[in-house]
Amino acid sequence: MTESTDAIILKDVVKSFRKRTIRGEYTTFKSELLRWLRGKRQARDASLITALRGINLTIPKGKTVGVIGRNGSGKSTLLKLITGIYTPTSGSLEINGRISALLDLGAGFHPDFSGRENILINGIILGMTRAEVRARMADIIAFSELGEFIDEPVRTYSSGMYMRLAFAVATHVDPDILIIDEILAVGDEHFSKKSLAKMMDFKHQGKTIVLVTHDLGTVERWCDVAAWIDGGYIRRVGKPSEIAAEYREAISLAEAQSAAFTPPALSEGGGALPQVPTVALPTEGPVRVHGVSLLDAHGAPVDVVSPEQGLEVRAAFAVDGACEDVDFEVRLQSADGRTLYETSTRREAVALARMPSQGVLRFVVERLGVLGGDFVVTVTARAGKGISSARCAFRVVSTSEDEGVFRPPHRWLVEASAGAEVGVAFAPGASPRVEVG
Known part of the structure; x- marks a missing residue:
């Protein structure tokens, strides 16, 4: 049996949720007990909210994929299916490799346990042994830069500290697939650069990365492929610059037409987009x-x-x-x-x-x-x-004091205006750097 070259395979995946079944009114235990004894149970609403409407997507190993789309389009639901938090209502999902995820801020952390204890718990949840977690504990703590706070309860952490610890754990358990849902947006500039460098290292190692973000610039600069989700469907998959341009154009058109940005997955009828039968990322060619x-x-x-x-x-x-x-x-x-x-x-x-x-x-x-x-x-x-x-x-390595990215070929000229004289002095033994015309 040959090893699959694909990290993630989704076939006809549908995910539905039941709508709220309890009326929006305040009740007490006594009133609910009396209602139950009198046989007046709440009528249940059996209707469903369908977040994903038949997703077909194949992600090869070693690719960095950016997932974009409006709020409510199904992006986060897709990631939670991939990470195993949700199970598909129908369809099949295949994952090849160990997954590590950064989803909701602080998800998986026990608020009353210290950062050190949460590292151990999360490492074990992600499939490592106690010995493996302890062997990497020092590296995780050093990367998170939490210092003395590592032994404090995580409920005392700021959002940035939560993110540092979560990212450090997720990237040091040696995953094959890294899933990220917009969490890096809460980091400061220093840690953001450090995180990007770490993820670039992941890319160089041939790891698979799936990133959900609203920052189209990040998708264009950093991802190999972009996938656009709208109304629970995969609308387009392709080159990040092309997908981002189409997405911007669609948003501009909707704004020009004063279209309401109701989450497509929650709108009546589930959106008007036709289902795309199969969407796969480009595979290796001849x-x-x-x-x-x-x-x-x-x-x-x-x-x-x-x-x-x-x-x-x-x-x-x-x-x-x-x-x-x-x-x-x-x-x-x-x-x-x-x-x-x-x-x-x-x-x-x-x-x-x-x-x-x-x-x-x-x-x-x-x-x-x-x-x-x-x-x-x-x-x-x-x-x-x-x-x-x-x-x-x-x-x-440059010895130049110039700033920026490129240093184009250039020379300096100082020219005299009509009737004026120009004198240029150089230090003894110095080479002239200015031409006088």
Whole structure:
């Protein structure tokens, strides 16, 4: 039996909830007892609220997927199904790997137990042994930066402290799949950057990440694929920039038409969107990228470079069978996932008529030009409906005091106006940096 290459598989998943069965009025135990003895029980409303209306979604291992949609569209319900908090009303759900989740703030913490005790309890719940949790206890506490508060009851924690502890536990239990529901929004700037760096490390390790957020910028910068849920249906799945643009356009159109933003899953009739039969994230196609490496101008492997240095990106690939629609994409990102530059053979009209069964793609940069920091370069091959990618991290060390991201080639000029004289003085032995015209 072969191991599945998919982390999460949902087939025709429906999730319904019963509407409230007790009338909205205040009662006492005495009045309810008398009502029961007299045989006057409350009439039950058997109608249902359907939050998810037949979800078909396949998430391959190692992908970072951003889930977007309006409030009430079914995003959080989907995550709670994946994590096992809810069970489907109908349909099937398959999970391959250990899951760790960050859902409701402080969910799973006992308020009267200390942070240290809650780490132990949550670690065991997530499938670790006591010995494994204790072995990682110091790392979890250090990452959370709670200091002396780690031995205080968690009911005394602020929302930010809750989030720090929850994130530290969730990311240190070595999960295969990490589920996040907007929880990082409560973190301060320092911990937010630290969390993003940790999740980038997860991406590099090939972990699967599912993120629900209203921050479309985060989805565009950080996710491999975006899924748009509306009215309990999967409306679109695809490239994050394209899905985010369509979502923004739909929201703008609704606002222009003064449409009411009633949660679609709760609206009468359950929304007007047709059900999408099957939606799957792009799978590996006939062109597979095996690895990415960086070389200097002399062909030597490097992982630390300077802004003025040239660089060559090499991606080894293999091709199964004949394919004529291959497109190689190169993307440069900062450590927080922000895309700094992206291009492709299709955009630059590079002809790839005949592909060898095995080969190397070479992307040569004459001058890197970025200032100091940590970066990631990703090479993606697209062929047919398939996609394959690999990435490589590197560091740029700069002695320049310039600020920003890029340092473009430039020179300084000082020119005299008509009838004026210009004098430029330099320190003895210094090289002039200003040209006088």
